[in-house]
Amino acid sequence: MSPALPIRLERLAYRVPGKTILDCLEATIAEPGITALIGPNGAGKSVTLRLIDGLLTPSEGTIRIGADGSARRAFVFQRPALVRASVSRNVALALEPLALSRRERTSRIERALARVGLRGRAGDPATKLSGGEQQRLALARAWATEPQLLLLDEPTASLDPAATEALEALVAEMAGGGTKILIVSHNLGQVARLADDVVVLDAGRAVEHGPTRQVLFHPRTAEARAYLKGELPWTSFAAAS
Amino acid sequence: MHETLSDTFSRLASLDREVFAIAWLSLRVSLSAVLIGCLVGIPLGSLVAVSRFPGRSGAVGLLNAAMGLPPVIVGLVVYLLLSRSGPLGPLGILFTPAAMVAAQSVLVTPLIAALTRQIVADAEAHLGEQLRSLRLSAWRRAGILIFDVRFSLLTAVLAAFGRAISEIGAVLVVGGNIDGFTRTMTTAISLETQKGDLALALALGLVLIGLVILVSMAASLLRAYAARAYG
Ligand SMILES: Nc1ncnc2c1ncn2[C@@H]1O[C@H](COP(=O)(O)OP(=O)(O)OP(=O)(O)O)[C@@H](O)[C@H]1O
Ligand SMILES: [Mg+2]
Numbered sequence: 001m002s003p004a005l006p007i008r009l010e011r012l013a014y015r016v017p018g019k020t021i022l023d024c025l026e027a028t029i030a031e032p033g034i035t036a037l038i039g040p041n042g043a044g045k046s047v048t049l050r051l052i053d054g055l056l057t058p059s060e061g062t063i064r065i066g067a068d069g070s071a072r073r074a075f076v077f078q079r080p081a082l083v084r085a086s087v088s089r090n091v092a093l094a095l096e097p098l099a100l101s102r103r104e105r106t107s108r109i110e111r112a113l114a115r116v117g118l119r120g121r122a123g124d125p126a127t128k129l130s131g132g133e134q135q136r137l138a139l140a141r142a143w144a145t146e147p148q149l150l151l152l153d154e155p156t157a158s159l160d161p162a163a164t165e166a167l168e169a170l171v172a173e174m175a176g177g178g179t180k181i182l183i184v185s186h187n188l189g190q191v192a193r194l195a196d197d198v199v200v201l202d203a204g205r206a207v208e209h210g211p212t213r214q215v216l217f218h219p220r221t222a223e224a225r226a227y228l229k230g231e232l233p234w235t236s237f238a239a240a241s
Numbered sequence: 242m243h244e245t246l247s248d249t250f251s252r253l254a255s256l257d258r259e260v261f262a263i264a265w266l267s268l269r270v271s272l273s274a275v276l277i278g279c280l281v282g283i284p285l286g287s288l289v290a291v292s293r294f295p296g297r298s299g300a301v302g303l304l305n306a307a308m309g310l311p312p313v314i315v316g317l318v319v320y321l322l323l324s325r326s327g328p329l330g331p332l333g334i335l336f337t338p339a340a341m342v343a344a345q346s347v348l349v350t351p352l353i354a355a356l357t358r359q360i361v362a363d364a365e366a367h368l369g370e371q372l373r374s375l376r377l378s379a380w381r382r383a384g385i386l387i388f389d390v391r392f393s394l395l396t397a398v399l400a401a402f403g404r405a406i407s408e409i410g411a412v413l414v415v416g417g418n419i420d421g422f423t424r425t426m427t428t429a430i431s432l433e434t435q436k437g438d439l440a441l442a443l444a445l446g447l448v449l450i451g452l453v454i455l456v457s458m459a460a461s462l463l464r465a466y467a468a469r470a471y472g
Binding site for chain 2: 050053055073074075077081083084085093094096097125127145
Protein backbone atom coordinates (compact mmCIF):
# COMPACT_ATOMS: atom_id res chain seq x y z
CA MET A 1 0.00 0.00 0.00
CA SER A 2 1.33 3.41 -0.96
CA PRO A 3 2.23 5.56 2.06
CA ALA A 4 0.09 8.28 0.48
CA LEU A 5 -3.08 6.26 0.85
CA PRO A 6 -5.75 6.68 1.83
CA ILE A 7 -6.23 10.39 1.23
CA ARG A 8 -9.08 11.59 3.39
CA LEU A 9 -10.61 15.02 2.96
CA GLU A 10 -12.94 15.50 5.88
CA ARG A 11 -15.48 18.34 6.04
CA LEU A 12 -12.93 20.51 4.30
CA ALA A 13 -13.72 24.22 4.16
CA TYR A 14 -11.63 27.02 2.74
CA ARG A 15 -12.72 30.61 3.05
CA VAL A 16 -11.20 33.94 2.16
CA PRO A 17 -12.71 37.18 3.45
CA GLY A 18 -16.17 37.50 1.94
CA LYS A 19 -16.04 34.24 0.04
CA THR A 20 -16.43 30.53 0.67
CA ILE A 21 -14.36 28.60 -1.83
CA LEU A 22 -14.63 25.09 -0.42
CA ASP A 23 -17.64 24.21 1.59
CA CYS A 24 -17.68 20.98 3.58
CA LEU A 25 -15.87 18.96 0.96
CA GLU A 26 -15.76 15.22 1.71
CA ALA A 27 -13.80 12.63 -0.22
CA THR A 28 -11.80 9.51 0.46
CA ILE A 29 -9.33 8.35 -2.12
CA ALA A 30 -8.23 4.87 -1.18
CA GLU A 31 -7.16 3.28 -4.45
CA PRO A 32 -3.68 3.54 -5.99
CA GLY A 33 -3.24 4.82 -9.52
CA ILE A 34 -4.57 8.03 -10.99
CA THR A 35 -7.47 10.00 -9.60
CA ALA A 36 -8.87 12.84 -11.70
CA LEU A 37 -10.46 15.95 -10.22
CA ILE A 38 -12.90 17.51 -12.63
CA GLY A 39 -15.53 20.22 -12.45
CA PRO A 40 -16.40 23.66 -13.81
CA ASN A 41 -14.13 26.71 -13.62
CA GLY A 42 -14.04 28.06 -10.11
CA ALA A 43 -15.28 24.82 -8.54
CA GLY A 44 -12.27 24.74 -6.24
CA LYS A 45 -10.07 22.10 -7.88
CA SER A 46 -6.82 24.07 -7.75
CA VAL A 47 -7.53 25.18 -4.19
CA THR A 48 -8.11 21.55 -3.21
CA LEU A 49 -4.75 20.51 -4.69
CA ARG A 50 -3.02 23.39 -2.88
CA LEU A 51 -4.62 22.34 0.39
CA ILE A 52 -3.47 18.76 -0.11
CA ASP A 53 0.06 19.95 -0.87
CA GLY A 54 0.04 22.14 2.22
CA LEU A 55 0.43 25.40 0.30
CA LEU A 56 -2.86 26.52 1.88
CA THR A 57 -4.29 25.76 5.28
CA PRO A 58 -7.93 24.71 5.57
CA SER A 59 -10.30 27.04 7.40
CA GLU A 60 -12.08 23.99 8.74
CA GLY A 61 -11.88 20.23 8.45
CA THR A 62 -8.86 17.99 8.06
CA ILE A 63 -6.73 16.41 5.40
CA ARG A 64 -5.20 13.04 6.22
CA ILE A 65 -2.66 11.60 3.86
CA GLY A 66 -1.69 7.99 4.48
CA ALA A 67 -1.26 6.63 7.96
CA ASP A 68 0.92 9.41 9.30
CA GLY A 69 0.94 12.22 6.74
CA SER A 70 4.62 11.73 5.98
CA ALA A 71 4.16 10.90 2.29
CA ARG A 72 6.46 12.92 0.04
CA ARG A 73 4.45 15.21 -2.21
CA ALA A 74 5.25 17.06 -5.40
CA PHE A 75 3.21 19.61 -7.34
CA VAL A 76 3.29 20.35 -11.05
CA PHE A 77 1.51 23.58 -11.88
CA GLN A 78 -0.36 24.48 -15.03
CA ARG A 79 2.38 26.87 -16.02
CA PRO A 80 5.79 25.45 -15.26
CA ALA A 81 7.65 27.72 -12.85
CA LEU A 82 11.34 27.46 -13.67
CA VAL A 83 14.26 29.50 -12.42
CA ARG A 84 16.65 31.26 -14.78
CA ALA A 85 19.30 28.61 -14.64
CA SER A 86 20.22 25.47 -16.51
CA VAL A 87 17.84 22.56 -17.00
CA SER A 88 19.78 20.37 -14.58
CA ARG A 89 20.06 23.17 -12.02
CA ASN A 90 16.26 23.35 -11.95
CA VAL A 91 16.06 19.69 -11.03
CA ALA A 92 18.89 20.04 -8.51
CA LEU A 93 16.93 22.72 -6.69
CA ALA A 94 14.13 20.27 -5.93
CA LEU A 95 16.61 17.82 -4.44
CA GLU A 96 18.17 20.32 -2.02
CA PRO A 97 15.80 19.65 0.89
CA LEU A 98 16.36 15.90 0.56
CA ALA A 99 19.97 15.98 1.77
CA LEU A 100 21.27 13.43 -0.72
CA SER A 101 24.87 12.52 -1.36
CA ARG A 102 26.44 14.27 -4.32
CA ARG A 103 26.53 11.03 -6.26
CA GLU A 104 22.93 10.18 -5.59
CA ARG A 105 21.92 13.71 -6.55
CA THR A 106 23.75 13.59 -9.87
CA SER A 107 22.38 10.20 -10.73
CA ARG A 108 18.80 11.21 -9.91
CA ILE A 109 19.08 14.33 -12.06
CA GLU A 110 20.40 12.30 -14.96
CA ARG A 111 17.75 9.62 -14.63
CA ALA A 112 14.90 12.12 -14.35
CA LEU A 113 16.07 14.11 -17.37
CA ALA A 114 16.62 10.95 -19.38
CA ARG A 115 13.14 9.79 -18.57
CA VAL A 116 11.51 12.93 -19.97
CA GLY A 117 13.87 13.04 -22.95
CA LEU A 118 15.80 16.13 -21.86
CA ARG A 119 19.14 14.56 -21.06
CA GLY A 120 20.80 16.21 -24.04
CA ARG A 121 19.55 19.61 -22.86
CA ALA A 122 20.87 19.38 -19.29
CA GLY A 123 23.16 22.37 -19.71
CA ASP A 124 20.75 24.60 -21.63
CA PRO A 125 18.99 27.53 -19.96
CA ALA A 126 15.60 26.23 -18.81
CA THR A 127 13.77 29.32 -19.99
CA LYS A 128 14.91 28.61 -23.55
CA LEU A 129 12.90 25.36 -23.69
CA SER A 130 9.58 25.19 -25.52
CA GLY A 131 6.36 25.09 -23.49
CA GLY A 132 6.09 21.33 -23.80
CA GLU A 133 9.73 20.82 -22.88
CA GLN A 134 9.33 23.12 -19.89
CA GLN A 135 6.38 21.11 -18.67
CA ARG A 136 8.37 17.91 -19.10
CA LEU A 137 11.17 19.50 -17.10
CA ALA A 138 8.68 20.39 -14.37
CA LEU A 139 7.62 16.76 -14.34
CA ALA A 140 11.23 15.59 -14.23
CA ARG A 141 11.82 17.90 -11.30
CA ALA A 142 8.88 16.36 -9.47
CA TRP A 143 9.97 12.89 -10.50
CA ALA A 144 13.52 13.31 -9.20
CA THR A 145 12.20 13.80 -5.67
CA GLU A 146 10.56 10.36 -5.92
CA PRO A 147 7.20 11.58 -4.64
CA GLN A 148 4.67 9.21 -3.19
CA LEU A 149 1.90 11.63 -4.06
CA LEU A 150 2.04 13.72 -7.23
CA LEU A 151 -0.37 16.61 -7.75
CA LEU A 152 -0.90 17.78 -11.32
CA ASP A 153 -2.94 20.92 -12.02
CA GLU A 154 -3.94 20.96 -15.69
CA PRO A 155 -0.42 19.97 -16.74
CA THR A 156 -1.25 19.77 -20.43
CA ALA A 157 -3.55 22.79 -20.72
CA SER A 158 -1.19 24.72 -22.96
CA LEU A 159 0.46 21.85 -24.80
CA ASP A 160 -0.04 20.62 -28.35
CA PRO A 161 -1.38 17.09 -28.95
CA ALA A 162 2.05 15.49 -29.33
CA ALA A 163 3.41 17.10 -26.17
CA THR A 164 0.20 16.17 -24.36
CA GLU A 165 0.59 12.56 -25.39
CA ALA A 166 4.23 12.52 -24.27
CA LEU A 167 3.28 13.93 -20.89
CA GLU A 168 0.39 11.50 -20.46
CA ALA A 169 2.73 8.58 -21.13
CA LEU A 170 5.09 9.85 -18.44
CA VAL A 171 2.28 10.29 -15.95
CA ALA A 172 0.99 6.77 -16.63
CA GLU A 173 4.50 5.42 -16.20
CA MET A 174 4.87 7.16 -12.84
CA ALA A 175 1.55 5.78 -11.66
CA GLY A 176 2.71 2.35 -12.77
CA GLY A 177 5.77 2.83 -10.59
CA GLY A 178 3.57 3.20 -7.52
CA THR A 179 3.20 6.98 -7.25
CA LYS A 180 -0.31 8.04 -6.32
CA ILE A 181 -1.41 10.74 -8.75
CA LEU A 182 -4.10 13.39 -8.46
CA ILE A 183 -4.69 15.24 -11.70
CA VAL A 184 -6.96 18.19 -12.45
CA SER A 185 -7.99 18.31 -16.07
CA HIS A 186 -10.66 19.79 -18.31
CA ASN A 187 -9.62 17.42 -21.07
CA LEU A 188 -12.10 14.61 -20.61
CA GLY A 189 -10.44 12.48 -23.26
CA GLN A 190 -7.35 12.67 -21.09
CA VAL A 191 -9.36 11.80 -18.00
CA ALA A 192 -10.79 8.78 -19.82
CA ARG A 193 -7.32 7.69 -20.97
CA LEU A 194 -5.51 8.15 -17.66
CA ALA A 195 -7.77 8.09 -14.64
CA ASP A 196 -8.85 5.10 -12.61
CA ASP A 197 -11.40 7.09 -10.67
CA VAL A 198 -12.91 10.55 -10.90
CA VAL A 199 -14.02 13.08 -8.31
CA VAL A 200 -16.42 15.76 -9.55
CA LEU A 201 -16.25 19.10 -7.75
CA ASP A 202 -18.94 21.72 -8.00
CA ALA A 203 -19.19 24.96 -6.06
CA GLY A 204 -16.68 23.86 -3.46
CA ARG A 205 -18.13 20.42 -2.78
CA ALA A 206 -17.37 16.93 -4.04
CA VAL A 207 -20.63 15.97 -5.68
CA GLU A 208 -19.64 12.63 -7.13
CA HIS A 209 -16.84 10.09 -6.88
CA GLY A 210 -16.59 6.79 -8.72
CA PRO A 211 -14.78 4.74 -11.34
CA THR A 212 -13.93 6.77 -14.45
CA ARG A 213 -16.32 5.06 -16.83
CA GLN A 214 -19.21 5.24 -14.44
CA VAL A 215 -18.72 8.94 -13.69
CA LEU A 216 -18.14 9.93 -17.33
CA PHE A 217 -20.89 7.81 -18.89
CA HIS A 218 -23.45 7.44 -16.14
CA PRO A 219 -23.14 10.41 -13.84
CA ARG A 220 -25.57 10.17 -10.96
CA THR A 221 -25.83 13.79 -9.93
CA ALA A 222 -27.34 16.71 -11.81
CA GLU A 223 -24.17 18.80 -11.29
CA ALA A 224 -21.93 16.15 -12.84
CA ARG A 225 -24.34 15.71 -15.76
CA ALA A 226 -24.43 19.46 -16.37
CA TYR A 227 -20.63 19.73 -16.35
CA LEU A 228 -20.09 16.73 -18.60
CA LYS A 229 -22.74 17.86 -21.05
CA GLY A 230 -21.14 21.28 -21.34
CA GLU A 231 -17.54 20.18 -21.43
CA LEU A 232 -17.43 16.83 -23.13
CA PRO A 233 -16.18 16.93 -26.70
CA TRP A 234 -18.27 13.87 -27.56
CA THR A 235 -16.69 13.00 -30.84
CA SER A 236 -13.07 13.09 -29.79
CA PHE A 237 -13.99 11.44 -26.53
CA ALA A 238 -15.74 8.57 -28.31
CA ALA A 239 -12.66 8.12 -30.48
CA ALA A 240 -10.38 8.12 -27.48
CA SER A 241 -12.30 5.57 -25.43
CA MET B 242 30.39 81.09 -26.85
CA HIS B 243 32.71 79.73 -29.51
CA GLU B 244 35.68 80.49 -27.31
CA THR B 245 34.06 78.71 -24.37
CA LEU B 246 33.51 75.59 -26.45
CA SER B 247 37.04 75.33 -27.80
CA ASP B 248 38.36 76.07 -24.34
CA THR B 249 36.14 73.25 -23.01
CA PHE B 250 37.63 70.78 -25.43
CA SER B 251 41.18 71.84 -24.79
CA ARG B 252 40.64 71.36 -21.08
CA LEU B 253 39.04 67.98 -21.74
CA ALA B 254 41.89 67.00 -24.03
CA SER B 255 44.54 67.86 -21.50
CA LEU B 256 42.43 66.00 -18.95
CA ASP B 257 43.06 68.70 -16.48
CA ARG B 258 44.24 67.17 -13.23
CA GLU B 259 41.67 69.17 -11.36
CA VAL B 260 38.83 67.81 -13.50
CA PHE B 261 40.16 64.33 -13.08
CA ALA B 262 40.37 64.61 -9.30
CA ILE B 263 36.85 65.97 -9.06
CA ALA B 264 35.43 63.24 -11.30
CA TRP B 265 37.26 60.58 -9.33
CA LEU B 266 35.86 61.84 -6.02
CA SER B 267 32.32 61.93 -7.41
CA LEU B 268 32.66 58.43 -8.70
CA ARG B 269 34.10 57.10 -5.45
CA VAL B 270 31.43 58.74 -3.31
CA SER B 271 28.51 57.65 -5.47
CA LEU B 272 29.74 54.11 -6.02
CA SER B 273 30.33 53.68 -2.29
CA ALA B 274 26.84 54.96 -1.57
CA VAL B 275 25.32 52.62 -4.15
CA LEU B 276 27.28 49.70 -2.69
CA ILE B 277 25.95 50.45 0.79
CA GLY B 278 22.49 51.00 -0.71
CA CYS B 279 22.67 47.53 -2.30
CA LEU B 280 23.86 45.83 0.86
CA VAL B 281 20.93 47.26 2.79
CA GLY B 282 18.30 47.86 0.13
CA ILE B 283 18.35 44.53 -1.72
CA PRO B 284 17.81 42.33 1.38
CA LEU B 285 15.31 44.84 2.77
CA GLY B 286 13.27 45.04 -0.44
CA SER B 287 13.34 41.26 -0.84
CA LEU B 288 12.22 40.73 2.72
CA VAL B 289 9.25 43.06 2.28
CA ALA B 290 8.42 41.30 -0.99
CA VAL B 291 8.37 37.74 0.35
CA SER B 292 7.15 38.12 3.93
CA ARG B 293 3.68 38.80 5.24
CA PHE B 294 3.41 40.95 8.33
CA PRO B 295 0.87 43.39 9.74
CA GLY B 296 1.34 46.86 8.31
CA ARG B 297 3.06 45.53 5.23
CA SER B 298 1.13 47.64 2.75
CA GLY B 299 1.99 50.70 4.84
CA ALA B 300 5.66 49.73 4.67
CA VAL B 301 5.45 49.35 0.90
CA GLY B 302 3.82 52.77 0.59
CA LEU B 303 6.50 54.32 2.76
CA LEU B 304 9.24 52.69 0.74
CA ASN B 305 7.77 53.92 -2.53
CA ALA B 306 7.37 57.42 -1.15
CA ALA B 307 10.96 57.40 0.12
CA MET B 308 12.17 56.82 -3.44
CA GLY B 309 11.42 60.47 -4.12
CA LEU B 310 13.14 61.98 -1.06
CA PRO B 311 14.49 65.43 -2.00
CA PRO B 312 18.31 65.24 -1.81
CA VAL B 313 18.63 68.55 -0.04
CA ILE B 314 16.30 67.38 2.74
CA VAL B 315 18.30 64.17 3.11
CA GLY B 316 21.42 66.32 3.26
CA LEU B 317 19.88 68.49 5.92
CA VAL B 318 18.86 65.54 8.11
CA VAL B 319 22.27 63.90 7.78
CA TYR B 320 23.86 67.28 8.52
CA LEU B 321 21.87 67.54 11.74
CA LEU B 322 22.89 64.01 12.71
CA LEU B 323 26.56 64.63 11.99
CA SER B 324 26.86 68.19 13.25
CA ARG B 325 28.91 68.70 16.38
CA SER B 326 25.86 68.76 18.64
CA GLY B 327 24.12 65.94 16.77
CA PRO B 328 23.98 62.31 17.94
CA LEU B 329 26.69 61.29 15.47
CA GLY B 330 28.73 64.43 16.00
CA PRO B 331 31.58 62.63 17.81
CA LEU B 332 32.40 60.82 14.56
CA GLY B 333 33.66 64.14 13.28
CA ILE B 334 32.98 63.35 9.64
CA LEU B 335 30.90 66.38 8.67
CA PHE B 336 32.37 68.11 5.60
CA THR B 337 34.32 65.01 4.58
CA PRO B 338 33.72 62.55 1.74
CA ALA B 339 32.49 60.06 4.37
CA ALA B 340 29.60 62.37 5.18
CA MET B 341 28.74 62.60 1.48
CA VAL B 342 28.74 58.82 1.23
CA ALA B 343 26.46 58.66 4.27
CA ALA B 344 24.00 61.17 2.82
CA GLN B 345 23.93 59.55 -0.62
CA SER B 346 23.47 56.13 0.98
CA VAL B 347 20.38 57.43 2.75
CA LEU B 348 19.23 58.81 -0.57
CA VAL B 349 19.65 55.65 -2.67
CA THR B 350 18.80 52.91 -0.16
CA PRO B 351 15.02 53.44 -0.33
CA LEU B 352 15.23 53.66 -4.12
CA ILE B 353 17.05 50.33 -4.35
CA ALA B 354 14.79 48.73 -1.74
CA ALA B 355 11.58 49.87 -3.45
CA LEU B 356 12.68 48.75 -6.92
CA THR B 357 13.98 45.46 -5.51
CA ARG B 358 10.69 44.87 -3.75
CA GLN B 359 8.78 45.31 -7.01
CA ILE B 360 11.12 43.08 -9.00
CA VAL B 361 11.25 40.33 -6.36
CA ALA B 362 7.47 40.51 -5.81
CA ASP B 363 6.93 39.83 -9.53
CA ALA B 364 9.28 36.85 -9.35
CA GLU B 365 7.54 35.63 -6.20
CA ALA B 366 4.18 35.75 -7.96
CA HIS B 367 5.63 33.55 -10.68
CA LEU B 368 7.84 31.20 -8.63
CA GLY B 369 6.88 31.52 -5.00
CA GLU B 370 4.33 28.76 -4.81
CA GLN B 371 6.56 26.32 -6.66
CA LEU B 372 9.48 27.04 -4.33
CA ARG B 373 7.29 26.59 -1.27
CA SER B 374 5.99 23.35 -2.71
CA LEU B 375 9.60 22.16 -3.00
CA ARG B 376 9.82 22.68 0.80
CA LEU B 377 12.74 25.07 0.55
CA SER B 378 13.38 27.25 3.58
CA ALA B 379 12.29 30.88 3.58
CA TRP B 380 15.88 32.13 3.41
CA ARG B 381 16.69 29.79 0.59
CA ARG B 382 13.59 30.88 -1.30
CA ALA B 383 14.51 34.54 -0.91
CA GLY B 384 18.03 33.75 -2.11
CA ILE B 385 16.75 31.90 -5.16
CA LEU B 386 14.37 34.74 -6.03
CA ILE B 387 17.11 37.37 -5.77
CA PHE B 388 19.42 35.25 -7.87
CA ASP B 389 16.66 34.76 -10.43
CA VAL B 390 16.16 38.51 -10.89
CA ARG B 391 19.84 39.44 -10.62
CA PHE B 392 19.96 41.09 -14.02
CA SER B 393 16.75 43.04 -13.48
CA LEU B 394 18.21 44.30 -10.23
CA LEU B 395 20.93 45.86 -12.32
CA THR B 396 18.34 48.36 -13.48
CA ALA B 397 17.63 49.32 -9.88
CA VAL B 398 21.33 49.67 -9.14
CA LEU B 399 21.80 51.77 -12.23
CA ALA B 400 18.90 54.05 -11.32
CA ALA B 401 20.46 54.49 -7.90
CA PHE B 402 23.85 55.33 -9.38
CA GLY B 403 22.26 57.85 -11.73
CA ARG B 404 20.47 59.50 -8.85
CA ALA B 405 23.57 59.61 -6.68
CA ILE B 406 26.08 60.89 -9.24
CA SER B 407 23.78 63.63 -10.50
CA GLU B 408 22.40 65.00 -7.25
CA ILE B 409 23.78 68.14 -5.73
CA GLY B 410 21.69 68.93 -2.67
CA ALA B 411 22.95 66.23 -0.32
CA VAL B 412 26.66 66.43 -1.16
CA LEU B 413 26.61 70.20 -1.02
CA VAL B 414 24.98 70.38 2.40
CA VAL B 415 27.08 67.73 4.15
CA GLY B 416 30.26 68.05 2.09
CA GLY B 417 30.51 71.79 1.89
CA ASN B 418 32.08 71.88 -1.60
CA ILE B 419 35.60 72.24 -0.22
CA ASP B 420 38.16 72.72 -2.98
CA GLY B 421 40.30 69.64 -3.47
CA PHE B 422 38.53 67.72 -0.71
CA THR B 423 34.75 67.48 -1.03
CA ARG B 424 34.20 69.16 -4.38
CA THR B 425 32.23 66.85 -6.69
CA MET B 426 31.27 67.28 -10.30
CA THR B 427 27.81 68.64 -9.54
CA THR B 428 28.94 71.08 -6.88
CA ALA B 429 31.87 72.18 -9.04
CA ILE B 430 29.65 72.72 -12.09
CA SER B 431 27.32 74.86 -10.04
CA LEU B 432 30.18 76.87 -8.56
CA GLU B 433 32.13 77.35 -11.81
CA THR B 434 28.95 78.48 -13.55
CA GLN B 435 28.41 81.08 -10.88
CA LYS B 436 32.04 82.18 -11.09
CA GLY B 437 31.77 82.43 -14.85
CA ASP B 438 34.30 79.73 -15.74
CA LEU B 439 31.92 78.20 -18.23
CA ALA B 440 34.63 76.18 -19.95
CA LEU B 441 35.45 74.28 -16.80
CA ALA B 442 31.74 73.89 -15.97
CA LEU B 443 31.06 72.46 -19.43
CA ALA B 444 34.11 70.19 -19.35
CA LEU B 445 32.90 68.80 -16.04
CA GLY B 446 29.39 68.47 -17.42
CA LEU B 447 30.67 66.46 -20.37
CA VAL B 448 32.67 64.19 -18.10
CA LEU B 449 29.61 63.68 -15.90
CA ILE B 450 27.40 62.78 -18.85
CA GLY B 451 30.12 60.57 -20.29
CA LEU B 452 30.41 58.67 -17.01
CA VAL B 453 26.67 58.11 -16.74
CA ILE B 454 26.48 56.92 -20.35
CA LEU B 455 29.47 54.63 -19.88
CA VAL B 456 28.04 53.01 -16.78
CA SER B 457 24.60 52.52 -18.30
CA MET B 458 26.11 51.10 -21.49
CA ALA B 459 28.10 48.60 -19.46
CA ALA B 460 24.92 47.63 -17.65
CA SER B 461 22.87 47.15 -20.79
CA LEU B 462 25.64 45.10 -22.38
CA LEU B 463 25.61 42.86 -19.34
CA ARG B 464 21.82 42.55 -19.52
CA ALA B 465 21.89 41.75 -23.21
CA TYR B 466 24.48 39.09 -22.58
CA ALA B 467 22.38 37.70 -19.75
CA ALA B 468 19.24 37.67 -21.87
CA ARG B 469 21.04 35.65 -24.51
CA ALA B 470 22.50 33.24 -21.98
CA TYR B 471 19.59 32.79 -19.58
CA GLY B 472 16.45 33.92 -21.43
N1 LIG C 1 -6.54 33.43 -2.82
C1 LIG C 1 -7.79 33.56 -3.28
N2 LIG C 1 -8.51 34.64 -2.95
C2 LIG C 1 -9.76 34.82 -3.37
N3 LIG C 1 -10.40 33.94 -4.16
C3 LIG C 1 -9.75 32.84 -4.52
C4 LIG C 1 -8.40 32.58 -4.11
N4 LIG C 1 -8.01 31.41 -4.65
C5 LIG C 1 -9.06 30.96 -5.34
N5 LIG C 1 -10.10 31.81 -5.28
C6 LIG C 1 -11.43 31.62 -5.88
O1 LIG C 1 -11.87 30.34 -5.51
C7 LIG C 1 -12.60 29.76 -6.55
C8 LIG C 1 -12.04 28.40 -6.87
O2 LIG C 1 -10.75 28.56 -7.41
P1 LIG C 1 -9.93 27.38 -8.06
O3 LIG C 1 -8.72 27.99 -8.63
O4 LIG C 1 -9.77 26.28 -7.08
O5 LIG C 1 -10.90 26.91 -9.22
P2 LIG C 1 -10.69 25.72 -10.23
O6 LIG C 1 -11.71 24.69 -9.92
O7 LIG C 1 -9.28 25.30 -10.22
O8 LIG C 1 -11.07 26.43 -11.58
P3 LIG C 1 -10.37 26.35 -13.03
O9 LIG C 1 -10.99 25.20 -13.72
O10 LIG C 1 -10.78 27.63 -13.67
O11 LIG C 1 -8.90 26.22 -12.83
C9 LIG C 1 -12.54 30.73 -7.71
O12 LIG C 1 -13.77 31.44 -7.77
C10 LIG C 1 -11.41 31.64 -7.37
O13 LIG C 1 -11.64 32.93 -7.86
MG1 LIG D 1 -7.62 25.61 -11.50
